[in-house]
Amino acid sequence: MLTLALSKGRIYEETLPLLARAGIAPAEDPELSRKLIIGTSEPNLRIVIVRAADVPTYVQYGAAELGVTGKDVLMEHGTQGLAVPLDLAIGRCRLCVAVPAGFDYASVVRRGARLRVATKYVQAAREHFASKGVHVDLIKLYGSMELAPLAGLADAIVDLVSSGGTLRANRLVEVEEVAPITSRLIVNQAALKTRREELMPLIDRLEQAVAP
Ligand code: PRP
Numbered sequence: 001m002l003t004l005a006l007s008k009g010r011i012y013e014e015t016l017p018l019l020a021r022a023g024i025a026p027a028e029d030p031e032l033s034r035k036l037i038i039g040t041s042e043p044n045l046r047i048v049i050v051r052a053a054d055v056p057t058y059v060q061y062g063a064a065e066l067g068v069t070g071k072d073v074l075m076e077h078g079t080q081g082l083a084v085p086l087d088l089a090i091g092r093c094r095l096c097v098a099v100p101a102g103f104d105y106a107s108v109v110r111r112g113a114r115l116r117v118a119t120k121y122v123q124a125a126r127e128h129f130a131s132k133g134v135h136v137d138l139i140k141l142y143g144s145m146e147l148a149p150l151a152g153l154a155d156a157i158v159d160l161v162s163s164g165g166t167l168r169a170n171r172l173v174e175v176e177e178v179a180p181i182t183s184r185l186i187v188n189q190a191a192l193k194t195r196r197e198e199l200m201p202l203i204d205r206l207e208q209a210v211a212p
Contacts, residue, residue: 002045002198005059005067007052011183014090015068021209022202044198056082056186065191065199071181072160075124083187085203089210091183093162095124097176100149105156105175109134118148119158121178128158128178146170 006012008030019025019040027039030049038047050058055069056077069077070091074084097117099105108115109132118139119125129136139154146166148154158178161167167174185206192199 002066002195002202003064004045004047005050005055005064006047007055007069008049009052011052011068011070011091012049014183015088018088018090018206018209022205024205045202053077059186059188062188062191065188065195066202067186068183069186070183071179072121072124074184074186075179076121078123079186081189083189083192084184085187086185086207086210088183088185088206091181093160093181095121095158095178095181096161096174097128097156097158097178098146098161098167098172098174099156101171101173103149103155108155115156116154117156117158118145118154120145121158124178125158128176146172 006015012030016026023041024045025041026047027041028035030038036049038049040047048058048064052070053073055067056074058064059067060081068088072095097105112135114135114137116139117125117129117136118141120141120143122138122140125136125138139148141148145157145159148157149172150170157172160181161174164174185203187199187203
């Protein structure tokens, strides 16, 4: 049996058509059944439903041989024990630096002043600002980053932007892109060696499904 770790919501919704093109159908809808382990049309493949940030952990420790996870989650978790064979070209968005409209980010950076930055993406933010030589104090948040500058907690945020609607609704503007984001197929590195005959055909089918 092979196990594929998926998270509910956007990743699940956008992975379903890919799985369908690869000839794989889940036996039920996790949103309706609330089951956490779901069979599929493949007798040797099941799906486990986990929190998005937990997908790499399940795959790293081999509790799932495969998973679908955002590049944003991977940047925070790291890729130890993981192979990342496919960019699935779904869940497309970008990780950005945003500030309140009217905040002169460029001039703050030029002066070398310290910026307070609130984010869930501490690793990615630290690397981004270090590479640009911008001095920052990072404040870890778990959600609603957009509120932080409005409430006076931070000067800037690093957050995911898709349509830009959330930033606009909160009078924030994007000033820098940290990284383009898509969802990736991750595979347990050890399993890729020891269970290669089972995994490779599945990975190949998914690759075909991404770029038919
Ligand atoms: C993400 C992100 C923004 C929003 C951006 O949150 O954190 O809040 O989407 O999308 P937009 O540019 O299309 O408005 P998400 O809904 O994924 O939930 P989260 O806050 O739990 O990450």
